[in-house]
Amino acid sequence: MEKALEVRNLSLSLNNHKILDNLSFYLEKGSFAVLCGRNGAGKSQLLRCIKGLVNPDCGEILVDGVSLSAKARMKKIAIVFQDADMQIVSQSVEKDVAFGPENMGLDKKEIVQRVEKALSLMGLEDKVKQRPQTLSGGEKRKCAIAGILAMEPDVILLDEPFANLDYPSTLSVIRALNTLHGKGYTILVVSHEVEKFLFHADTLFILEEGRIMEEGSASEVYLKLPSYDIYLPQNVSFEDLTWLKR
Ligand SMILES: Nc1ncnc2c1ncn2[C@@H]1O[C@H](COP(=O)(O)OP(=O)(O)O)[C@@H](O)[C@H]1O
Ligand SMILES: [Mg+2]
Secondary structure, three states: OOEEEEEEEEEEEEOOEEEEEEEEEEEEOOOEEEEEOOOOOOHHHHHHHHHOOOOOOEEEEEEOOEEOOHHHHHHHEEEEOOOHHHHOOOOOHHHHHHHHHHHOOOOHHHHHHHHHHHHHHOOOHHHOOOOHHHOOHHHHHHHHHHHHHOOOOOEEEEEOOOOOOOHHHHHHHHHHHHHHHHOOOEEEEEOOOHHHOHHHOOEEEEEEOOEEEEEEEHHHHHHHHHHHOOOOOOOOOHHHHHHHOO
């Protein structure tokens, strides 16, 4: 088993409040993991620490078994923020997706190839010339995901990727994440709306009081969600959560 990402003994305080408390976990290479926890549990701050946007009090973050500085992690770990609109900066979808690789200083041919590949993975081939502001909510989120894919990260973090999306958009983003999972990407989704996509995940973590309280296969850990005040639709078994599988 290879660890794509490992967090060791991570602690974070903000304004003298302990947000993350000696937290440790790892993601197996190619896994589609979900981390859930109530509002304010520290999910977004954890992702920001992993990416290298926030300095933790202490702890270590390893990518592919190597402990990396925040600066080195910026290249290896990609994040799609909750408000994907904020990540859209350009006048067309293709220009937006090219923004990251351009900043990496890649040559034109390589950029064109990467943009094409990322947009096709997200099913946005026919939107290349469209203004990102005119995309639907789900398309915007997929555009943001394409933007990070074009930078070819080792690990993809998504913060509440289904926030404010209607059913068809949610479905299209889940399909896009499934495609990435099928291609072997390592994905960590942070969300409190786990019922929407839990069935697709292989690993589930529950974050509370700044620590990972439960971890394991999604089908087992999901049974423990109610004891953390995270409710699933009533009388639904894990297998029933296929409602978005089609
Ligand atoms: N910039 C900040 N300064 C101080 N406290 C913060 C800051 N950002 C978030 N927090 C606090 O950190 C805790 C975790 O926040 P967050 O990671 O956003 O939670 P979640 O994403 O799980 O809803 C919350 O109690 C929040 O109030
Ligand atoms: Mg959050």
